[in-house]
Amino acid sequence: MEYHDSEKAKEVAGRVEAFMDEVVIPREREALATGEEITMDEIHEMWDMAKERDLFAPQVPEEYGGQGLDFSDMLPSFEQVGRSLIGALAIRANAPQEGNMHTLEMVGTEAQKEEWLRPLVQGEIQTAFAMTEPKVGAGSDPKMLQSTAVKDGDEWVINAHKWWTSDGLGADYYLAMVRTDLDAHPYEGTSIIMVPRDADGVEVQRNIPHLGGHGITEREGGHAEVKFDNVRVPVENTLGEEGAGFRIAQMRLGGGRLTHCMRYSGMAERSLDIAKAYLQEREAFGTKLEEKQALRHRIADAETRLHAARTMVRHAARELDRSDARIEVAMSKMFTANVTNETIDLALQCCGGNGIGKDLPIAHFYENVRAFRIVDGADEVHRRSIARWAFEDVDEAEIENTLQFDEDLRIDTLDE
Template structure:
């Protein structure tokens, strides 16, 4: 399909695809076959290769060592890296670091940019975004945020309990969302504060066992539970404006949701390719499975839905350049999450026993994609936002006609 991406976007995505096919996917296949996990030293080798090919950190400005692509231009490359279990990591475009880089780029002061952003982009540091809280705290409803940060002179004193903080165990610093004005509405009284992970009072309690995960990396990136007990950091570690944390987080999450859409679209495309290849080679009841009408029609529907998901994500990206595109992003995220889940289920089904075996990546994909309907806002929250918007757009004259019809 032709999506009318810019020439620059297509040129970089073509080179990213070649990198995936020539370097990344062969190593992934070997890791799946042998159980020989990919080390951090090996990952750094991929970063050097990506730098040599002008593919490293495509989403970041050149002054920090990235490729300087605009948001819309980088999305096709994100689709390519999504085809591999460690594709995004291989070019330093992985979550949550990718989103945290943008957060620091937008909101950090110059000291923090030099001390944290530059090494983060270069892979010399790892980061985590610490916002979600346990039961009765902030989650799908972020207004329930319980973690607090109180000023004591020129320091913040942070107390709270977080969980599902991605890659906290390997992080060098945390971006913590906390209530900084308890008398204000949470949307107007919370801030994002940078906390070095070795600060007194920070305790990473555990990583959760969970569905999915980077099953071919030597280290479990994981999602952690963290407590903050009288954690003291300078007030100048505030990212963006004080009490402006939710506005900054929305900028982070809007783009982040679309990069996830593209990564999972790439994963879905590869899953369909594997399924179609298997169906063409595997015979049953006298002919290739690919000749069976029921599965052929389901594959046709999957290809149609994946095309629609790619299109709606690109439309949302275009709108994001002009506005916050909150509803367009919500539509893209919800639709793509459900489409990619359905495609993974179909691909596993088409490949039978080979689909659930982990020699192929499909079983890993199947586990990975399920969380997409939950993180960055569950389906139900996005549908709530979409429904509120569409009902507010109800035309008064149509409402009048409905009422008249009811009086008959």
């Protein structure tokens, strides 16, 4: 299909595709066949190769070590990395690091960018976005945020209980969303504060067991449950304006949802390619499976819906350049999450025993994609936003923030 991406976008995506086909996917296949973990040393070697090919961190400005692509131009490359379980990691475009880089780039001071953004881009440090809370805390309704930070001189004193903090096990810093003005509405009284992992009072309690996780890399980012008990950090660790945490997080999420959509579109495309190849080879009941009309029609439906999802995402990306595009992003995210779930499910069904086996990546994709209908905003909350727009009952004085359930759960092409 021709999506009329810019020449720059197509040229870079073509080089990313070649890198996936020549380097990344062959190593992934080997790891799946042997059960041998891909080491971080190997990932670092891939980073070096990506740098040599001018593919490393395509979403980051050149001055910080990336390729400096515009948002719309980088989306086709994100679709290509989604075809591999380790694709995004291989070029340093993996969540949540990608979103955290974007956040630091948007609102960080020059000093903060030098301290955190530059080493983050190069993989010298890792970060995690800590928003979601257990039990009565923030989830689908972010206004229920319980975490607090109180000023004591030139320090914040932070008390919080977070979970589903993606990459939280190996993070050097947490971007913690906490209430800094309890008298204000949470939308106006919440801030994002950088918290070092080694600060007194930070306790990583566990890695939450979860659906998915392919286990072919030694990377142990996990989805952590973390407690902050009277943790003291300098006030200068505040990202952006004090009280602007929700607005900053919303900016982070708008683009992040679309990059997730493209990664999962790539995952669905590869699953469908594997399924079509299998149907062309496999015989049953006297003919090749590709000749069975029921299967042909289901493949046709999947191709059509996947094309529609890709088109919606590109449209939302164009609108995001001009406005917050909340509804366009919500539609794209909800629709793409369901289409990619259905497509990968179909691919697995077409491949039968080979589909549920883990010699192929489809079973890993199947486990990973289910969470996409919950993370970065559950289907139901996106539908709520779309319905409010459809019935014109949105209160413009209080634009609904959609930091929905487990939005910080890392769902990329690794173990998300």
